Amino acid sequence: MTLGYIREILRKMSSTTCVQLVPVGVRGMKVLDRDKFLRNVQVPVLKVKEENLSKITQICKTYFLKFEAFRPVQAIESDEIDSYQKCIHLNPEKVSQFTDISETDRTKLKQLGVTEDNFDSKEIQLTYDNWRSDIIFKAVLPENEEGVSGFSQIGHIIHLNLKDHLLEYRPLIGQVLVDKIKTCRTVVNKSNIIDNTFRNFSMEVIAGEEDFFVTVKENNCIFQFDFSKVYWNPRLGKEHERILSYLKPQDVLFDVFCGVGPFAVPAAKRKTKVFANDLNPDSFKWLNHNAKNNKVKSDFFKSYNQDGKDFICSVFKDYLTDLCNGKEKVEGKIHITMNLPALAVEFLKYFHGLLKDEELTAKFDQEIIVYVYCFAIGDESADVAKKMVIENIGCDISSTIIDIFDVRNVSPKKEMMRVTFKLTKEVLFSVSDDSEPPCKKLCVSE
Template sequence: MADASLAAKSEVMSLFRPPIVRSASATLNRALFSKTIPIAAARIANPKNISRFRKLLEKSEELAKLERITNIQLDPDPALAQRGGKCMLLKPEIKPEGTNPTTWSAVLQEAVKAEEMRVIPYNLTLDYNYWTYHDIMTSLLPEDAQEEIPVGFAIVGHVAHLNLRDEYIPYKHVIAEVLIDKNPTIRTVINKVDDVGTHSEYRTFGYEVLAGPDDMNVELSEENCIFKFDYSKVYWNSRLQTEHKRLVDSFNPGEVVCDVMAGVGPFAIPAGKKGVFVWANDLNPDSYAAMVEAINRNKVRHFVRPFNEDGHTFIHHAADSILNLASTHKNTISIPAKRVFNAKASDPVPPPTILTIPQTISHFVMNLPATAIDFLGSFNGLYHGHEQLFEPHTSTKLPMVHVHCFSTKSEDNVREGIEICERISEKLGYVVKPGDKELVIHEVRDVAPKKRMFCASFRIPSEVAFRERRAR
């Protein structure tokens, strides 16, 4: 009995699967996905009774439960439908009048007997628009290519960015077509054709357009900030949104953050919005231009200052320029007060808010995982000659560094932690090891089967910060 029940259930489920449309030429014919399923429907004599019978049929478990389709439809009789007649779709196991009334519950039998309802045949037509992306791919792709149907892709504005494995390359155009069909916000689909950084030193990559216009000028929102840029010329990774938020949440309003490899500003702009002073730098002129646009668009120019320099040079430049602001009494900014809504013209203008920029940096962000650790040597001598500004002379601590990097992938990340500390130690000229106070190695995300991205956070040792500066 149990086997028969499972077989019947499987047969019913198969009714709602798309037609198998294998395509040797890897082309998409949407018309082939139309499928008509003969079921039964409950025609209600008095439309006022629909709500009552719907509850009764839900309770008797005879009402159809369909994804993306409401079970109340217009009557299949055009004349009745024109007058507003409706019917309720029933499960495939329920048969219409004149076939097998033993499939009916007492509710159906009594309602039909009382002429309040009829159980009629109903042809349920499902077409290409009904099926999901996964449904279509399962139907289209050969069985030997279905072990892992491509579902992971990054969305950057209106662009879907694929990184297809070799076995899916013959089907790349049909995959892209279906993605656009099933995702209304996507207009362009691209596939990466080389690794990030291969195309240029600015972390851009070569790509091919699989569907839609070759339009890489995107606009997107992250953490209530708007960014607009040419995706073919700058680095952006939507999968880092959680990491952006994690670090920005750790910054306090009024602190100074130095973003050494800022890109278009995914750390800098949200931090500026919460009142953090950010010195934000990127070597790529296009990233710098997009960051300037984002600063103005998001109204954070009082807090975020953009730079277009080499990261090694910028680390010392940022520290020195902030010290210089204090020594020249240029470390205050005046932020005009917002006028009260519906304020009268004669009302006095509220005074501006005066903020003071601290003379030392609280955090350095280094989000260039392929090579950021190589820049750590530039922290040598960062605050040489300014020991009196920090503990134990004051309550101010030396800056925290948040450096992103890649390493191997294991279950416990123990060997990765050791390896990352060894690389940091080599560049700092100071031994850093797992278990050190204030050292945290955070797992960010997997980037490949044997590759993982990490963020190592540590406070700059005084032995490093107060050394004499040395040329790189």
């Protein structure tokens, strides 16, 4: 191949529109046909000798042609008369001619004997195995519409919340994710509505095995549970870690809506004394399984299967009473986690006037920190969250609020917030207006 011929190829490449490295002819596919993702494309290459190969590839890394199951540096297998042994494949979206490589990098390459004479083009064949899932979805799903914007992975399960316009594509979407994510065996499309007392979702298996038993690791603990029957949000791992960092071995934790134990189990394992409660019998089952599986000692862990109101008005109240009477002893702080963001603030009223015995007032001298979670809708999330807490606890606790923290974005203008405040003697011994608990079967969205 003459230098003039190479330059003619380069001239044609540079005068045309940049090569788009995407599958073609697959728009609207609803049942996955892997063969239709086959595509031949012309890409730029550098043909180089083995000598100084490691230094050359280091310079060229930013220009590499990167695909799944594709090596950008390959041996030249043809019987060409030149002495080149390696072919470095470059991304045509970045490089169409040698001068598209930065001047600094070209200077470094020339010092290693690589010049424009080494520049060539080559046809390669791309298959389904080479395309990433996001590239496949972009090529297949409707244009100018929101695609598969994200998903959660819980153990081997991928959890999707597909928009209505994507529902007819769900078999393809699910199969692509099973193919492309090595740790995935099951894909579910899960309704965004938590439609019952226990915060578990309705779901549909759209690809893979119908296996909901998962194992996940978080904060040095192993959690196992049936994902179809309990609540677990992998996006809360950092928040669990934050709260755990506030707990000391001499502290006590009351976890009112504990689920399968993301706060309770690691806290007890670190020798904080934990009282963990959840109304869902399946959560209660897996909570105890996880405590046992993580070798949590019974001295540091007690579990309850009660409504949140009953847990506050019996277990927590009795503990405070015993504390005042000297039957219990706390060397550190008492912490209360209330992670039921759609309803937790409605349970705050049960702290107001919880202790009726005036003789205990003088004996009460305990720091109690509450971490209550809520959904705040609107632009001023912190103000909304603060107002919700004050209204529900039934008195102005502004002076005892320690922190209002934005945990995560749930949807446009909807934030999951955490309000941290001190539960004081004034609140616990106040005269309260007893009223009915919030509706347990309220339909709420997460």
